[in-house]
Amino acid sequence: MTAAETTLTPFLMFEGAATEAMNFYVSLFDDGEILTVTPHQGGQPGVQLAEFRVAGQRLLCSDSAVNHAFTFTPSLSLFVQCKNDAELTRLHAALADGGKELMPPADYGFSTRFTWVNDRFGVSWQLNLQ
The missing domain is CATH 3.30.720.100 (Signal recognition particle alu RNA binding heterodimer, srp9/1)
Incomplete structure (x- = not known):
């Protein structure tokens, strides 16, 4: 670059x-x-x-050396297109451990399998399988 x-x-x-x-x-x-x-x-x-x-x-x-009154929010997330169901299941389990599940793994109509979690650090992840 x-x-x-x-x-x-x-x-x-x-x-x-x-x-x-x-x-x-x-x-x-x-x-x-x-x-x-x-x-x-x-x-x-x-x-x-x-x-x-x-x-x-x-x-x-x-x-940050400064404490802030804000942290991560799900309105901005890391979106992962998973290669297979096993990967989605593995990532979901690891990221949800100690975090918060926003949408459990399921078929929501727009995807064959999708889940959304906030990990234990507060970072939001969308995991998708087409």
């Missing part, structure tokens, strides 16, 4: 859980990998900026 290219990358901001979340996400996907991690400087805990890849998508994350 050259400096002249415009890119769009999802950015997840955590308050102390960036490393744990990133490690969890890369463990769920065959191509998952952590690309770079820059820790906060000056003895401040957490991640200043990290880049990782899951399901072919590059993402950025950090730990």
